[in-house]
């Protein structure tokens with residue numbers, strides 16, 4: 001993957017997400033120059049679902 005703006009290769013970095021007051025870390029592709037993060041929609045959906053099921057179990 002290449003950043004369309006900066007024309008540099010994206011690097012995978014652990015990134016902290018916050019959702020419903022929960023913090024989770026997941027590696028995502030990020031542009032080292034402009035900091036733009038590329039998160040596949042599937043990942044977002046999967047993570048949200050993960051947290052929602054965690055909440056429901058309580």
Ligand SMILES: [Zn+2]
Pocket residue numbers: 003004005006007031032033034035036
């Ligand atoms: Zn960039």
